[in-house]
Amino acid sequence: SQKIEQNSEALNIQEGKTATLTCNYTNYSPAYLQWYRQDPGRGPVFLLLIRENEKEKRKERLKVTFDTTLKQSLFHITASQPADSATYLCALLTGGGNKLTFGTGTQLKVEL
């Protein structure tokens, strides 16, 4: 069956460290993968998109990698800050290119 797995346990890190979140998928061949941020009670906000033929994408303190052989994406936040605390969702373009399917998200807590 098709699955998108993100670590359901919260990730707690210290301010200034690099946070690394994982998104693994099975039985998908996504054209691209997206990462979103969601704060409690609010809609997800788009952060980054990486295509199947790209290995890495960066935006300010954010970096995403995409390994289609391992079927895995890693999402890094460098020099993390308490304001980065949120739930981060990965999403794959599926359904022949018409649908986004989301993982369940990983909660990140950045402590002082």
Added chain:
Amino acid sequence: EAQVTQNPRYLITVTGKKLTVTCSQNMNHEYMSWYRQDPGLGLRQIYYSMNVEVTDKGDVPEGYKVSRKEKRNFPLILESPSPNQTSLYFCASSPTARTDTQYFGPGTRLTVL
């Protein structure tokens, strides 16, 4: 301001009473979609629309209807709500399904008693 709006933001209703949650976007986007979000299950797509008069089922369409008569509006209709439809609902839009960004609305928290 470019945005997706949803109404109502909060709704408590009773089983079987038909309701409509409205969604509107002012960005001239072709693609619109409805999701529900439940603890432990994440965001699941209910229906999506590639353009006016073009809609298709997502992963959990049972018990829901949609229509897309105008580009900007994509209402979600629950003809006979049941308690298992208690959830947080999000509408989203994007220029096309293959675009960089989906813009999400603020969410509608629905409780069906």
